[in-house]
Amino acid sequence: MFIYQNFKDIKKELPNDVALVAVSKTKPVADILEAYRKGHRDFGENKVQEMVNKHEQLPGDIRWHMIGHVQSNKVKYMASFVTLIHGVDKLSTLKEINKQAIKHDRVIDCLLQVRIAREETKFGLPFEQVQDLLESQELKELDHVRITGLMGMATFTDDVEQIASEFKGLQSFFQEMKSRGHDLKILSMGMSGDYKIALKHGSNMVRIGSALFGDRNYIAQD
Numbered sequence: 001m002f003i004y005q006n007f008k009d010i011k012k013e014l015p016n017d018v019a020l021v022a023v024s025k026t027k028p029v030a031d032i033l034e035a036y037r038k039g040h041r042d043f044g045e046n047k048v049q050e051m052v053n054k055h056e057q058l059p060g061d062i063r064w065h066m067i068g069h070v071q072s073n074k075v076k077y078m079a080s081f082v083t084l085i086h087g088v089d090k091l092s093t094l095k096e097i098n099k100q101a102i103k104h105d106r107v108i109d110c111l112l113q114v115r116i117a118r119e120e121t122k123f124g125l126p127f128e129q130v131q132d133l134l135e136s137q138e139l140k141e142l143d144h145v146r147i148t149g150l151m152g153m154a155t156f157t158d159d160v161e162q163i164a165s166e167f168k169g170l171q172s173f174f175q176e177m178k179s180r181g182h183d184l185k186i187l188s189m190g191m192s193g194d195y196k197i198a199l200k201h202g203s204n205m206v207r208i209g210s211a212l213f214g215d216r217n218y219i220a221q222d
């Protein structure tokens with residue numbers, strides 16, 4: 001009941017063309033089922049093993065999003081069912097995704113993670129490297145991965161101006177890449193604390209956890 005009300009409240013704020021990925025990391029399958037029974041299908045996890053366990057226990061028509069940083073050696077466990085991998089920032093990871101996708105005779109959709117936060121972070125590529133990767137011959141040869149968009153995380157701060165400028169930067173880069181002929185559709189930006197800002201700057205996929213399921217008791221580790 002509580003979770004369902006949160007879904008209703010947040011969905012009301014989202015334009016129809018914005019997808020909601022409900023981030024269920026650390027939450028029990030019962031919580032996911034509650035949202036599922038009310039019609040929600042897109043769920044996000046940041047650890048491969050946890051996503052695999054939940055996938056095995058839950059209905060087969062759930063669309064699973066891997067939102068965490070992906071290590072190449074874990075790709076094989078999710079390659080048969082993952083819907084979208086959000087956090088790819090290496091050609092070597094894309095090669096592994098391609099290899100595993102071939103085994104399952106499918107094409108796996110991926111987003112490239114762009115480093116937009118001013119704070120120190122290990123993950124995501126700077127704009128120039130994203131462009132280089134998009135335009136590389138190596139990527140063209142991976143015909144079992146499809147780059148369908150970009151993902152970014154803003155700095156964890158209360159400074160709304162800073163968050164807005166980081167999202168704005170990714171929005172204009174996204175437009176620029178599209179105008180260069182890249183067939184990008186998804187711009188995954190915004191979490192519980194900043195999705196309203198992300199929506200103002202062109203996000204069409206938000207990844208929301210705590211505002212839907214309540215606070216997490218512990219921080220999920222990679």
Ligand SMILES: *Cc1c(COP(=O)(O)O)cnc(C)c1O
Nearest residue numbers: 023046067191192207208209210
């Ligand atoms: C945990 C997580 C989210 C959701 O965070 P909330 O603040 O709980 O909404 C979104 N994106 C990524 C990549 C995450 O790891």
